[in-house]
Amino acid sequence: MLTREAIFRQINADNVEPIQEIVAVDYDNALQMPLGFRHRGRYYKVMELIGSFQESPDDPSVLYLVRTQAGVYALYLDLWKEPGKGHLHRGQWVLHFRVEEEGEDRMLVDMKLKRAADFHGHLCPDLAIGYRACQYALRHLELELLWSPGLRVIVESACSAVDAVQRLTGCTVGNGRLVVRDYGKHVYTFVCGEGVGLRLTLRPEALPPDPDFLALEEKIKAGRATMLETARYQALLDERISTLLKLPDEVLFSARRVAVEWPDEPTTSALIPCDRCGEPVAASHLVTIDKRRLCQPCAEQKKVTPPDR
Numbered sequence: 001m002l003t004r005e006a007i008f009r010q011i012n013a014d015n016v017e018p019i020q021e022i023v024a025v026d027y028d029n030a031l032q033m034p035l036g037f038r039h040r041g042r043y044y045k046v047m048e049l050i051g052s053f054q055e056s057p058d059d060p061s062v063l064y065l066v067r068t069q070a071g072v073y074a075l076y077l078d079l080w081k082e083p084g085k086g087h088l089h090r091g092q093w094v095l096h097f098r099v100e101e102e103g104e105d106r107m108l109v110d111m112k113l114k115r116a117a118d119f120h121g122h123l124c125p126d127l128a129i130g131y132r133a134c135q136y137a138l139r140h141l142e143l144e145l146l147w148s149p150g151l152r153v154i155v156e157s158a159c160s161a162v163d164a165v166q167r168l169t170g171c172t173v174g175n176g177r178l179v180v181r182d183y184g185k186h187v188y189t190f191v192c193g194e195g196v197g198l199r200l201t202l203r204p205e206a207l208p209p210d211p212d213f214l215a216l217e218e219k220i221k222a223g224r225a226t227m228l229e230t231a232r233y234q235a236l237l238d239e240r241i242s243t244l245l246k247l248p249d250e251v252l253f254s255a256r257r258v259a260v261e262w263p264d265e266p267t268t269s270a271l272i273p274c275d276r277c278g279e280p281v282a283a284s285h286l287v288t289i290d291k292r293r294l295c296q297p298c299a300e301q302k303k304v305t306p307p308d309r
């Protein structure tokens with residue numbers, strides 16, 4: 001099945017099979033999406049709406065990209081104004097094209113990268129950076145890991161790269177061998193043995209800000225991008241990913257050995273109800289204020305957990 005990213009890759013490469021036929025569509029007014037369409041005697045049920053696009057701000061026509069059991073199709077709701085009838089529109093549905101499935105995800109040649117992308121859900125620049133950081137560190141720490149196994153990692157960003165680290169190193173938040181500090185920085189510290197780590201920092205030259213890319217990203221976030229702009233954005237993303245995968249290690253990261261104090265989380269299985277919200281809390285995570293034992297949100301009085309009483 002084509003991923004969302006692969007769909008836009010195919011559209012950008014014009015790997016589509018043009019159809020251009022008028023079709024009958026079941027349209028749900030409340031959901032504002034097509035539920036299915038009939039084409040050459042066969043019914044195609046919509047399983048997923050990939051996106052809807054208005055191709056120009058002054059044309060009310062809408063292009064829907066839908067996934068059916070037989071592939072991904074572009075359905076075009078062609079709308080035009082009836083002369084002399086005010087705001088009333090007339091329209092027809094056109095089955096525009098089908099996205100070809102051959103050559104899917106040519107981006108993924110490396111099996112380890114493919115596994116990370118499968119785990120994460122897609123291949124993106126942040127995942128590529130995390131992947132490169134792990135490859136670099138595992139190569140450089142190979143010998144040390146032989147006599148001192150039990151790699152641990154500190155990642156200074158809560159982005160997609162965390163999933164690459166979890167998949168490629170086996171260090172996860174759950175097993176306590178991964179600490180995520182959300183500083184928004186591509187900084188990765190790989191710790192093996194006591195007190196020392198290899199700290200990798202993404203060099204600023206590796207991913208310089210690209211105004212065109214950022215402008216397109218804003219447009220997509222605001223829901224104003226056309227289908228071709230969305231496909232073009234995917235192509236720019238792919239260019240970034242290829243660059244990140246190709247750059248030599250030294251150009252991508254600066255690396256240095258650092259002293260590391262691994263944050264020692266007290267672990268306990270004792271659960272004690274918070275004196276304010278009543279929800280059970282690990283004893284190690286309780287905060288005592290005015291003799292009341294509170295969970296952290298209650299201690300900070302974030303009203304996320306209203307008191308029961």
Ligand SMILES: [Zn+2]
Pocket residue numbers: 120122123124126127160
């Ligand atoms: Zn991602």
Ligand SMILES: [Zn+2]
Pocket residue numbers: 274275276277278279294295296297298299305
């Ligand atoms: Zn509480």
